[in-house]
Amino acid sequence: MLSVLHAVFVAPFADMAASPTFLAEVLIGGIAAGLMYSLVALGFVLIFKASGVFNFAQGVMVLFAALTLVGLIERGLPVVVALLATVAVMVALAFGIERVVLRPLVNQAPIILFMATIGLNFFLEGLGEMIWGANVKKLDIGIPDESVQVAGILINKLEMSAAATAAVLVAVLAVFFQRTRIGRALRAVADDHEAALSIGIPLKTIWVVVWAVAGLVAIATGVMWGAKSGVQFSLSLIALKALPVLILGGFTSVPGAIVGGLIIGTGEKLGEVYWGPLVGGAIENWFAYVLALVFLVFRPQGLFGERIIERV
Amino acid sequence: MIYREAGQFKTTYASDQAIFPVVQDRWVVAALLAAAAVVPTALASDYWLQAILIPFLIYALAALGLNILTGYAGQLSLGTGGFMAVGGYAAFKLTTAFPGVNILVVFLVAGLFAAAVGLAFGIPSLRIKGFYLAVATLAAQFFLIWLFNKVAWFANYAPSGTITAPPRTVFGIMVTGPQASAEARYLVALGVAMLFALLAKNLVRGRVGRSWMAIRDRDIAAEIIGVRPLRTKLLAFGISSFYCGVAGAEYVFLYLGSAETLAFDINLSFLVLFMVIIGGLGSILGSFLGAAFIVMVPIFLTNAPHIVGLSLPVALLKQIELMIFGGLILFFLIVEPHGLARLWQITKEKLRLWPFPH
Amino acid sequence: MRPPEARAPLLEVDGISVRFGAVQALQSVSLTIGRGEIAAIIGPNGAGKTSLLNVISGFYRPSEGHIRFDGKDRTHLKPYDVAELGIARTFQNVALFKGMSVLDNIMTGRLLKMKGSFLTEALYWGPARRQELAHRAFVERIIDFLEIQAIRKTPAGRLPYGLQKRVELARALAAEPTLLLLDEPMAGMNLEEKEDMCRFVLGVNDEFGTTIALIEHDMSVVMDISDHVVALDYGRKIADGTPAEVRADPAVIDAYLGVAHA
Numbered sequence: 001m002l003s004v005l006h007a008v009f010v011a012p013f014a015d016m017a018a019s020p021t022f023l024a025e026v027l028i029g030g031i032a033a034g035l036m037y038s039l040v041a042l043g044f045v046l047i048f049k050a051s052g053v054f055n056f057a058q059g060v061m062v063l064f065a066a067l068t069l070v071g072l073i074e075r076g077l078p079v080v081v082a083l084l085a086t087v088a089v090m091v092a093l094a095f096g097i098e099r100v101v102l103r104p105l106v107n108q109a110p111i112i113l114f115m116a117t118i119g120l121n122f123f124l125e126g127l128g129e130m131i132w133g134a135n136v137k138k139l140d141i142g143i144p145d146e147s148v149q150v151a152g153i154l155i156n157k158l159e160m161s162a163a164a165t166a167a168v169l170v171a172v173l174a175v176f177f178q179r180t181r182i183g184r185a186l187r188a189v190a191d192d193h194e195a196a197l198s199i200g201i202p203l204k205t206i207w208v209v210v211w212a213v214a215g216l217v218a219i220a221t222g223v224m225w226g227a228k229s230g231v232q233f234s235l236s237l238i239a240l241k242a243l244p245v246l247i248l249g250g251f252t253s254v255p256g257a258i259v260g261g262l263i264i265g266t267g268e269k270l271g272e273v274y275w276g277p278l279v280g281g282a283i284e285n286w287f288a289y290v291l292a293l294v295f296l297v298f299r300p301q302g303l304f305g306e307r308i309i310e311r312v
Numbered sequence: 313m314i315y316r317e318a319g320q321f322k323t324t325y326a327s328d329q330a331i332f333p334v335v336q337d338r339w340v341v342a343a344l345l346a347a348a349a350v351v352p353t354a355l356a357s358d359y360w361l362q363a364i365l366i367p368f369l370i371y372a373l374a375a376l377g378l379n380i381l382t383g384y385a386g387q388l389s390l391g392t393g394g395f396m397a398v399g400g401y402a403a404f405k406l407t408t409a410f411p412g413v414n415i416l417v418v419f420l421v422a423g424l425f426a427a428a429v430g431l432a433f434g435i436p437s438l439r440i441k442g443f444y445l446a447v448a449t450l451a452a453q454f455f456l457i458w459l460f461n462k463v464a465w466f467a468n469y470a471p472s473g474t475i476t477a478p479p480r481t482v483f484g485i486m487v488t489g490p491q492a493s494a495e496a497r498y499l500v501a502l503g504v505a506m507l508f509a510l511l512a513k514n515l516v517r518g519r520v521g522r523s524w525m526a527i528r529d530r531d532i533a534a535e536i537i538g539v540r541p542l543r544t545k546l547l548a549f550g551i552s553s554f555y556c557g558v559a560g561a562e563y564v565f566l567y568l569g570s571a572e573t574l575a576f577d578i579n580l581s582f583l584v585l586f587m588v589i590i591g592g593l594g595s596i597l598g599s600f601l602g603a604a605f606i607v608m609v610p611i612f613l614t615n616a617p618h619i620v621g622l623s624l625p626v627a628l629l630k631q632i633e634l635m636i637f638g639g640l641i642l643f644f645l646i647v648e649p650h651g652l653a654r655l656w657q658i659t660k661e662k663l664r665l666w667p668f669p670h
Numbered sequence: 671m672r673p674p675e676a677r678a679p680l681l682e683v684d685g686i687s688v689r690f691g692a693v694q695a696l697q698s699v700s701l702t703i704g705r706g707e708i709a710a711i712i713g714p715n716g717a718g719k720t721s722l723l724n725v726i727s728g729f730y731r732p733s734e735g736h737i738r739f740d741g742k743d744r745t746h747l748k749p750y751d752v753a754e755l756g757i758a759r760t761f762q763n764v765a766l767f768k769g770m771s772v773l774d775n776i777m778t779g780r781l782l783k784m785k786g787s788f789l790t791e792a793l794y795w796g797p798a799r800r801q802e803l804a805h806r807a808f809v810e811r812i813i814d815f816l817e818i819q820a821i822r823k824t825p826a827g828r829l830p831y832g833l834q835k836r837v838e839l840a841r842a843l844a845a846e847p848t849l850l851l852l853d854e855p856m857a858g859m860n861l862e863e864k865e866d867m868c869r870f871v872l873g874v875n876d877e878f879g880t881t882i883a884l885i886e887h888d889m890s891v892v893m894d895i896s897d898h899v900v901a902l903d904y905g906r907k908i909a910d911g912t913p914a915e916v917r918a919d920p921a922v923i924d925a926y927l928g929v930a931h932a
Contacts, residue, residue: 123638289451533765538753538782
């Protein structure tokens with residue numbers, strides 16, 4: 001009994017203290033992973049913040065964007081042209097989604113919209129695979145996936161660029177939502193579709209804008225993830241990983257997506273390295289969810305989310 | 313319909329409350345059940361039984377379970393696969409530890425284990441609603457699969473981690489294991505499905521079902537009436553997981569023969585959710601319709617091109633299947649959120665009036 | 671209508687204050703509702719009328735004060751416990767269960783009277799069946815009383831507003847409450863519908879002796895059917911007495927009724 005307590009509450013911390021450079025590497029790895037999660041979560045937050053829809057298909061949009069980009073590059077287009085073409089594709093996709101999915105379901109219960117995005121997820125998955133094929137593809141964006149030594153700690157260049165990208169995106173989006181007129185309109189739409197309509201906010205345009213922006217975020221995410229681990233199917237499962245991030249950070253908070261991602265990323269890495277061996281490893285599969293679950297019980301709206309108030 | 317309800321007046325509340333108030337409906341359903349028991353057993357090929365009818369009945373049972381939780385009580389769950397896994401593994405451990413116990417009893421006890429797990433993961437549902445609850449169920453799904461993978465005890469230390477259904481008999485007839493005939497397995501699945509459907513129908517049309525629907529529709533008003541939210545939700549979780557657990561046990565013992573955790577992964581959860589959405593949320597009949605639909609689509613897709621003369625690669629078929637599933641979900645949610653069950657109701661109403669338009 | 675002094679108090683609200691952050695919804699409100707009377711709560715919008723009902727129902731927690739029901743303190747009960755005490759209510763925005771039929775909605779009102787475990791219900795024979803049918807018979811009497819037989823099986827979400835309000839009343843009555851709280855039961859109704867509703871409210875009070883507290887804006891209704899009127903404004907009580915007394919009260923006229931032009 002005592003040895004179990006020792007193994008859980010003492011030994012891991014002793015390990016951490018014993019090798020601080022290793023700890024730093026694990027932490028940095030965790031931060032980088034966390035920021036990658038944040039990128040995905042950002043896409044969700046955007047759409048949820050602006051339309052009240054939880055877009056389960058965000059993961060697949062990331063995959064779709066990455067697949068399109070890689071596919072076009074493989075077909076010989078120069079990288080910049082391929083990038084612009086992918087942007088066009090994602091914008092077109094946004095139009096399509098608004099027309100086919102969102103417009104007919106205006107003001108339905110959130111759960112219906114959520115399930116619609118699940119349907120969308122599977123549809124896009126099949127479509128993407130059908131068009132571009134199902135094998136793993138390598139994505140080369142010119143930043144090597146190698147590590148450099150900084151003050152005795154190994155840092156991965158690719159992960160750092162991903163982190164920088166995420167930070168920039170967050171800053172831009174935060175300003176967009178808080179300061180601009182469109183941002184305000186988006187927040188109104190998220191609150192109440194019908195009310196927003198009735199005061200003249202052009203719902204259709206707003207939705208296309210939002211989903212297009214989410215598509216751009218998806219491209220950025222897809223590029224980062226794809227460069228790191230290749231463009232393949234499992235990218236769509238990232239959506240599931242983003243859920244705990246959103247719960248911690250709050251569904252409607254852009255900074256929350258970052259903080260949540262960092263907590264989940266570092267938590268997962270630390271947990272896996274220091275506590276994982278106790279239970280045979282691979283706790284990354286469920287650690288994030290259990291963490292989120294515990295969080296939910298004590299603070300259902302997340303760290304930065306808005307309190308859900310129910311009126312009678 | 314071919315027959316009309318004219319002239320059938322209900323004179324007692326009992327007759328109005330009956331599951332099939334129209335007398336001819338009762339005859340039809342009874343005939344269908346009898347046919348279901350006799351016809352496939354006598355006539356159907358092994359392929360039909362093994363690949364279509366048996367999985368249909370098992371999925372229908374799981375869909376019933378999920379429908380109770382998500383369709384009637386309004387609690388979204390993505391953990392169906394995990395609960396089915398509990399049922400499957402529990403049944404395996406029980407029957408290998410107590411080989412003398414009747415396998416049907418083993419199924420039921422395995423269901424109880426699943427119910428206990430369901431209750432545990434349902435406790436957060438008082439504080440958490442909607443998507444957040446879905447995340448809690450995802451936690452259940454991933455954690456349970458990991459648990460069964462990691463802890464070799466669950467698979468009786470088999471090196472491959474596979475659990476295999478040992479041969480068991482009921483009334484002297486072999487129903488599980490390699491010797492069991494498809495007909496025997498089919499009849500067991502049919503019996504369980506019919507019984508559980510009846511129990512579910514009785515539950516949902518009475519006090520319990522109304523409490524669930526009250527929580528689903530407007531949980532604050534439900535509290536005012538005296539519904540106790542935690543108790544009601546936990547009951548839904550428990551009963552739903554029980555159904556899914558029994559379905560999971562049947563999945564291994566009557567259908568797959570042997571399984572590993574991959575069989576119960578998140579895709580299974582989504583599959584059952586699709587059945588419930590397409591079949592109709594909050595409908596007993598819908599669970600069956602949805603299961604039938606989902607079972608038939610891949611069969612249709614693999615066979616239809618041959619009939620038309622096309623030959624398509626397997627990978628492409630899988631992709632088309634995904635697109636069709638996704639597209640159908642969207643279609644149903646937009647056109648008829650209450651699924652096939654509602655479409656069936658509308659058809660009946662139109663037939664009642666035919667040939668008049670209204 | 672019996673004079674207010676002759677009644678035993680059923681509900682005593684004593685110095686109740688309710689605060690939401692900086693907003694004071696109710697400030698030291700005290701009133702007594704006698705057994706068997708019909709009490710009307712009036713006041714401009716935002717006066718705290720619905721908040722008062724919500725506190726009585728157990729939704730809002732008062733920051734100060736007590737509530738006594740039938741002599742016993744019940745300030746901090748949850749809504750379902752309050753329901754068990756015999757208090758039922760309707761809502762301003764009609765909180766029916768849209769997915770269920772009218773009959774099922776009203777049957778949910780009988781929930782607290784239904785005993786039994788889910789196991790017997792699953793089998794639906796013997797005591798479970800008899801109980802279900804007995805409750806059905808009771809609910810049918812309410813349906814007859816409120817004249818909604820024709821819409822029994824209609825899903826509640828499809829009904830017009832006036833009928834929805836009536837179904838909500840039926841659901842509240844199904845619980846056989848001692849105290850019935852009605853939040854603007856006649857809002858949005860035309861003259862005929864209002865007359866019907868008044869008839870029902872009076873009928874319930876007459877036949878079953880149910881004490882009724884209703885929030886109402888139509889002064890003619892208030893004058894006609896209530897025994898006792900309480901006026902609120904900005905979360906405070908500004909008048910309390912018979913309808914005639916309150917109508918003549920200058921504070922009420924200032925805040926709410928306005929002066930009649932000669």
